[in-house]
Amino acid sequence: MANVEDKLTAENFPASPEKATLEGKNKFTGFWLFLGGETVLFASLFATFLALRESSAGGATTQELFDIPLTFAATMLLLTSSLTSVYAMYHMKNFNFGKMQLWMIITVLLGLGFLILEIYEFNHYVHHFEFTITSSALGSAFYTLVGTHGMHVAFGLLWITTLIVRNARRGLSLYNAPKYYVASLYWHFIDVVWVFIFTIVYLMGMVG
Amino acid sequence: MSTLTQKKGVGAVLWDYLTTVDHKKIAILYLIAGGFFFLVGGLEALLIRIQLAIPNNDFVSAGVYNEILTMHGTTMIFLAAMPLLFALMNAVVPLQIGARDVAFPFLNSLGFWLFFFGGVFLNLSWFLGGAPDAGWTSYASLAIQSEGHGVDFYLLGLQVSGLGTLIAGINFLATIINMRAPGMTYMRMPLFTWTTFVASALILFAFPALTVGLALLMFDRLFGTAFFDAGLGGNTVIYEHLFWIFGHPEVYILVLPAFGIFSDILPVFSRKRLFGYSSMVFATVLIGFLGFMVWAHHMFTTGLGPIANAIFAVATMAIAVPTGIKIFNWLFTIWGGSIKFTSPMLWSVAFIPSFVMGGVTGVMLAAAAADYQYHDTYFVVAHFHYVIVGGVVFSLFAGTVYWWPKMFGKMLNEFLNKVTFVLFFIGFHLTFFIQHFLGLWGMPRRIFTFLPGQGLDMANFVSTVGAFFMAAATIILLINIIYTSIKGEKVGDDPWGDGRTLEWAVASPPAEYNFKQTPLVRGLDALWVEKMAGNKGMTPAEPLGDIHMPNGSILPFIMSLGLFVASFGLLYREDYGWAFPLIIVGFIITFGAMFFRSIIDDHGYHIHKEDLLKEEKGGKA
Amino acid sequence: MRKRLTKWRLLSLFAALTLVLAGCGEPFLSTLQPAGEVADMQYDLMVLSTLIMVVVIAVVTVIFIYVVVKFRRRKGEENNIPVQVEGNHKLEIIWTVIPILLLLVLTVPVVSATFKLADVDAIEDKNRKPEDAIVVNVRANLYWWEFEYADYGVVTSQELVVPTDEKVYFNLESNQDEVKHSFWIPSIGGKMDTNVDSNIEKGTNVNQMWLKFDSKRADQAGEYFYGKCAELCGPSHALMDFKVKAISRDEFDQWISEMENSKAVATTDLAKQGEQLFEEKGCISCHAVTPMDERPAAARTAPNLATFGERSTVAGVLKHNEESIRNWLKDPEAYKPANKMTGTYPKLNDEELDALTEYLMGLKVTSN
Amino acid sequence: MANNHNSTNPKVDLVYRRKKNAEEMKHQVITFGMMIFLTIVAFIAVGYDGIGEWFKVPFIITLAVIQVIFQLYYFMHMSHKGHEMSALFLFSGVFVAALTVLAFTTIIWW
Numbered sequence A: 001m002a003n004v005e006d007k008l009t010a011e012n013f014p015a016s017p018e019k020a021t022l023e024g025k026n027k028f029t030g031f032w033l034f035l036g037g038e039t040v041l042f043a044s045l046f047a048t049f050l051a052l053r054e055s056s057a058g059g060a061t062t063q064e065l066f067d068i069p070l071t072f073a074a075t076m077l078l079l080t081s082s083l084t085s086v087y088a089m090y091h092m093k094n095f096n097f098g099k100m101q102l103w104m105i106i107t108v109l110l111g112l113g114f115l116i117l118e119i120y121e122f123n124h125y126v127h128h129f130e131f132t133i134t135s136s137a138l139g140s141a142f143y144t145l146v147g148t149h150g151m152h153v154a155f156g157l158l159w160i161t162t163l164i165v166r167n168a169r170r171g172l173s174l175y176n177a178p179k180y181y182v183a184s185l186y187w188h189f190i191d192v193v194w195v196f197i198f199t200i201v202y203l204m205g206m207v208g
Numbered sequence B: 001m002s003t004l005t006q007k008k009g010v011g012a013v014l015w016d017y018l019t020t021v022d023h024k025k026i027a028i029l030y031l032i033a034g035g036f037f038f039l040v041g042g043l044e045a046l047l048i049r050i051q052l053a054i055p056n057n058d059f060v061s062a063g064v065y066n067e068i069l070t071m072h073g074t075t076m077i078f079l080a081a082m083p084l085l086f087a088l089m090n091a092v093v094p095l096q097i098g099a100r101d102v103a104f105p106f107l108n109s110l111g112f113w114l115f116f117f118g119g120v121f122l123n124l125s126w127f128l129g130g131a132p133d134a135g136w137t138s139y140a141s142l143a144i145q146s147e148g149h150g151v152d153f154y155l156l157g158l159q160v161s162g163l164g165t166l167i168a169g170i171n172f173l174a175t176i177i178n179m180r181a182p183g184m185t186y187m188r189m190p191l192f193t194w195t196t197f198v199a200s201a202l203i204l205f206a207f208p209a210l211t212v213g214l215a216l217l218m219f220d221r222l223f224g225t226a227f228f229d230a231g232l233g234g235n236t237v238i239y240e241h242l243f244w245i246f247g248h249p250e251v252y253i254l255v256l257p258a259f260g261i262f263s264d265i266l267p268v269f270s271r272k273r274l275f276g277y278s279s280m281v282f283a284t285v286l287i288g289f290l291g292f293m294v295w296a297h298h299m300f301t302t303g304l305g306p307i308a309n310a311i312f313a314v315a316t317m318a319i320a321v322p323t324g325i326k327i328f329n330w331l332f333t334i335w336g337g338s339i340k341f342t343s344p345m346l347w348s349v350a351f352i353p354s355f356v357m358g359g360v361t362g363v364m365l366a367a368a369a370a371d372y373q374y375h376d377t378y379f380v381v382a383h384f385h386y387v388i389v390g391g392v393v394f395s396l397f398a399g400t401v402y403w404w405p406k407m408f409g410k411m412l413n414e415f416l417n418k419v420t421f422v423l424f425f426i427g428f429h430l431t432f433f434i435q436h437f438l439g440l441w442g443m444p445r446r447i448f449t450f451l452p453g454q455g456l457d458m459a460n461f462v463s464t465v466g467a468f469f470m471a472a473a474t475i476i477l478l479i480n481i482i483y484t485s486i487k488g489e490k491v492g493d494d495p496w497g498d499g500r501t502l503e504w505a506v507a508s509p510p511a512e513y514n515f516k517q518t519p520l521v522r523g524l525d526a527l528w529v530e531k532m533a534g535n536k537g538m539t540p541a542e543p544l545g546d547i548h549m550p551n552g553s554i555l556p557f558i559m560s561l562g563l564f565v566a567s568f569g570l571l572y573r574e575d576y577g578w579a580f581p582l583i584i585v586g587f588i589i590t591f592g593a594m595f596f597r598s599i600i601d602d603h604g605y606h607i608h609k610e611d612l613l614k615e616e617k618g619g620k621a
Numbered sequence C: 001m002r003k004r005l006t007k008w009r010l011l012s013l014f015a016a017l018t019l020v021l022a023g024c025g026e027p028f029l030s031t032l033q034p035a036g037e038v039a040d041m042q043y044d045l046m047v048l049s050t051l052i053m054v055v056v057i058a059v060v061t062v063i064f065i066y067v068v069v070k071f072r073r074r075k076g077e078e079n080n081i082p083v084q085v086e087g088n089h090k091l092e093i094i095w096t097v098i099p100i101l102l103l104l105v106l107t108v109p110v111v112s113a114t115f116k117l118a119d120v121d122a123i124e125d126k127n128r129k130p131e132d133a134i135v136v137n138v139r140a141n142l143y144w145w146e147f148e149y150a151d152y153g154v155v156t157s158q159e160l161v162v163p164t165d166e167k168v169y170f171n172l173e174s175n176q177d178e179v180k181h182s183f184w185i186p187s188i189g190g191k192m193d194t195n196v197d198s199n200i201e202k203g204t205n206v207n208q209m210w211l212k213f214d215s216k217r218a219d220q221a222g223e224y225f226y227g228k229c230a231e232l233c234g235p236s237h238a239l240m241d242f243k244v245k246a247i248s249r250d251e252f253d254q255w256i257s258e259m260e261n262s263k264a265v266a267t268t269d270l271a272k273q274g275e276q277l278f279e280e281k282g283c284i285s286c287h288a289v290t291p292m293d294e295r296p297a298a299a300r301t302a303p304n305l306a307t308f309g310e311r312s313t314v315a316g317v318l319k320h321n322e323e324s325i326r327n328w329l330k331d332p333e334a335y336k337p338a339n340k341m342t343g344t345y346p347k348l349n350d351e352e353l354d355a356l357t358e359y360l361m362g363l364k365v366t367s368n
Numbered sequence D: 001m002a003n004n005h006n007s008t009n010p011k012v013d014l015v016y017r018r019k020k021n022a023e024e025m026k027h028q029v030i031t032f033g034m035m036i037f038l039t040i041v042a043f044i045a046v047g048y049d050g051i052g053e054w055f056k057v058p059f060i061i062t063l064a065v066i067q068v069i070f071q072l073y074y075f076m077h078m079s080h081k082g083h084e085m086s087a088l089f090l091f092s093g094v095f096v097a098a099l100t101v102l103a104f105t106t107i108i109w110w
């Protein structure tokens, strides 16, 4: 077993740092399992949304609400943040802590941008269409699904920010490498969910 | 750290248990909490049966009856049966795979405390204005109309404890995937480990659906959303689906570990290896898989249409096949064996015909067109108590008695065990057999009373008498436990004499690190293999060295407490001014604890080789 | 006195015991005494499946008893180690295939019956004339049932009246701010839920089913079949019973025409006084007293009382006599917790109760 | 366990690994390009009125699925070995998810 306290260099840094210790391996496995569960969680929300997507109860319908440029911008931000977190992992494997931190920070900023757009969007719906979480079953399903995703984004931002700050002065180790790795997995998963959200909620909603 | 079991003060013991991350101690916590909730649920069952003993009884009022009924089902399933199974899993599974620990000791403790606080929260409803009263299924239309906070207690309590269950499931999965000793391949794992594995996978995929179902209902009740509000386009049938997408796998989450327990006990007391090991594994996985494709059999009368009903009927019946494979494998395990009727063995053999009775009525229920008659009658009540009590509760009794010496180092009194068995067995059949007929004679379930002159009086009375037999049996077990803890004698590593699996290769109770040296596994029934080869114990797979242990922590307790507090805030959000701040306080506690957890490095500690050697010489006889 | 009581008890005990032994329950309530085509079909499925299950149980039990008796560890065998059998493919195939075959035997009739029971095309048929197929709209309400014969504009409550020996079709509804109930007449056929927001007028989410009432067996079962609510719907779920009267087609037609032409008339003075009270106290705002209730379904918030004088129960569960009516009117909560009538009208004194009771008892439709 | 590299000379190994990582990163960027492309196609398909309506929904869902496979296999490294359990559990989740969505889009009653 690799000793956590060993002095690490680019040479002896393992190829898969996230799985180099037993703790890391457990974290890695456990997190993938968790993502399996999350899949079902989001599927339940998607399914509910699909069942209620036409239940606008006389209020705003999806066709009236959604607007392509906004969704497209949000999508681009989040997709790009997925790539930047891949860059971070790339630098982690190369034992380049500084660059890894930098790309993680970029990821957070992009995610923040996404979140701001989403908040703006919700605010817009509420004020211009009187479309709220209580106004119709569609509203409930929409805000719950998209909002749950948004909460995941927000949580991910807090999590990654904590990681960045906490480890800023300690450098990369086999103790925190799995943490970064798992956080980036989480971030990708958020992106996966978003791909379905923009397709099923927004694009399908515009088609009608 | 506390390697040696010194005499400690009450406070120290309490602190030890509050902060423990040792799976063996967490097992004891689960056993105590789950056992307590079993008594509570059993007491509620007795109240149900007293109320229904005679027609037009007014022992409890209609509203209170519905509360008792709901709490009985909810408590038994979520707070008694599952936690008690977790107790045995925690106590045994790491040992069975030759692991020093579970994959996530910290999360293991968090899982327990979430369950515990969720359960306490739910039961506090009794004292805070009334318990939930919409049935354990809490169907949306009734649950939304239900007045007071009962249903809110249900929703929040289950949400919190469900989170704990999910965490426990992930922990067992990761443990079994990553922590097996050298040589312990998947196809050498004892069946209890296998069934824990599959049941945990079911937890992983089923509980999120419950989480969503409960959340939507909670939003409707607390925040006025419209998922189930038909006036705004909502649809209550969605809730039914979400509940049963969770609910059906849930019954296999309960029964698969039970199957595992019997699969471990039967070989030991017939001194024969499990017949058809690989088909047992296959059947377990298949049941788990099919378990996700049948949920709508609880909704045959909802009006899904004949196509859906027919598909789900056929899919449901298919589960009889792998289950049958198991039944016959068990029978042929004892066939040709040398059976010793210890009390765990009595429970195990009694399980076989009892469970088959329950299983076959399940297949009858699966016949959609006929289920229009059975549905929501006592026939269903009879079915599921036959499988749950005859399967799960029997296994809990069997497993608890069987592993008691491993957990506590003392053997329960066998005579009293057998008295418990006989009384419970009689009471069980007396109570539930006749309920099949009650259902067929036209008695709906969930009724607080029935009128005379409908031909239901006598059978209901018989059923009530049976329940008291079960109560007597349970009380005798309690006496036995007290008696044993005072008088019982210490036992060795393998007190039953014929142990086959790894847990019997270590001390009773095991040292905190389980295995001083990780064992080398050379076949199915690892210990038996060594015994047959004439070895005294397991061959170690590694030289003696320092053992890495995790640190205890109070944070899991605090995180759970935070959610407990926040739940009260959410519940009383509209009633009291202090409630809203309470939500925030609760979340700050929880997230604060999470924050500390993530910024404080916890590398654990080591038990040094020298200390291990010293202990070997001095500590033990 | 004491002696008589014990004797009587003993007798009823015996009666109950014979019933248990006969194992069929009461003919007006039991699914084991089917009295119509649907229940017959379901009964046949029950019998078939029970037979299969008995075979399964018998096989398991025989093997079970054999192994448990035969392979006990006897004295002197303490050190025996039996052969460690790994498995046996032939056996394993046998106990995989045979259950599959047994299940196939069961699935075929199950699927066929499921589709047969779902055949309600007759309701939707555009050319259907009222006589062709009787369609009853069933409305479940918190703890009472309404039955509407929309083709005739006739409404009745608590007691369903149907013609025998022909298919009767049902639309099942429950209002949107209601809770879910389930409509069940055990000896006639299985149940079906009345989902929330099922609305016959709007044509949404309505469950449909058919039943058939056998004339001969209806006679044997007595005057009424018992119907029940089979879905937990609140405190008085247990008391949400209704009665079913199955009569010949001729009688049914006559009944319908009497219903169509009926008018509530109070005859005695006391009844007239009651009629007046019925208006003064606001009863009339919820309860209609003629079968031709023109209000929309959602506005019919209480049982129609047009046939109340001929009923067999008060509020579905109390014996139909004057005392029960008085009791009910005095304090409905005591008899049906959480019902929707409690507290909706001013307190009634004894005289008012007498008058109302007299009036209500006089509400009849049939001529005899 | 820590030393997964088999080569005796860590320096050579390091160069090799660096190169491999860089190559992989190039693949990742290409993957990203494809994902962006698929996204744009989906948005255009929806915004464009000429295409048959019936065709749009299955088409954009297919695009989404392809894109997600990219995410999983490249960004989340599921194509690497050591991901057997990850794949097993993720796809089990997907299986349950698919059943749920299928049920809710068909038999939920209207």
Ligand code: HEA
Pocket (backbone or CB within 6 Å): B137, B251, B252, B254, B255, B297, B298, B316, B317, B319, B320, B321, B323, B324, B325, B327, B355, B356, B357, B358, B359, B360, B361, B362, B363, B364, B365, B366, B367, B371, B374, B375, B376, B380, B383, B384, B387, B388, B391, B392, C053, C056, C060, C098, C099, C100, C102, C103
């Ligand atoms: C441990 C719990 C448990 C288990 C194991 C099962 C097992 C099964 N259950 Fe049960 N069930 C419940 C717990 C359980 N159930 C509960 C709690 C409810 C009610 C919930 C509520 O509404 O509150 C319920 C309700 C329920 C219903 C809904 C009834 C209704 O509400 O109308 C149905 C319908 O299909 C059903 C079917 C089955 C089937 C087919 C099995 C099968 O898995 C059984 C398989 C086993 C055998 C068949 C026996 C052994 C096999 C052989 C010896 C081989 C040969 C056999 C044949 C050829 C038949 N169950």
Ligand code: HEA
Pocket (backbone or CB within 6 Å): B038, B039, B041, B042, B043, B045, B046, B048, B049, B069, B070, B072, B073, B074, B076, B077, B081, B134, B135, B136, B137, B381, B385, B388, B389, B392, B393, B431, B445, B446, B447, B448, B467, B470, B471, B472, B474, B475
């Ligand atoms: C694990 C699950 C489980 C278990 C073990 C049981 C165990 C029992 N159940 Fe339960 N039951 C359910 C799950 C379970 N049940 C569910 C899910 C429902 C449906 C709820 C719903 O419809 O929503 C239900 C419903 C249900 C009903 C139907 C109620 C109705 O529909 O109106 C009945 C009626 O007889 C019943 C009876 C019993 C009895 C007699 C036992 C006995 O086996 C209990 C035996 C145990 C004891 C008797 C304990 C003895 C306790 C003491 C002696 C107390 C001592 C106290 C101290 C020392 C503090 N149960």
Ligand code: CUA
Pocket (backbone or CB within 6 Å): C140, C143, C180, C181, C182, C229, C230, C231, C232, C233, C234, C236, C237, C238, C240
């Ligand atoms: Cu209506 Cu139960």
Ligand SMILES: [Cu+2]
Pocket (backbone or CB within 6 Å): B247, B248, B251, B294, B295, B297, B298
């Ligand atoms: Cu089920």
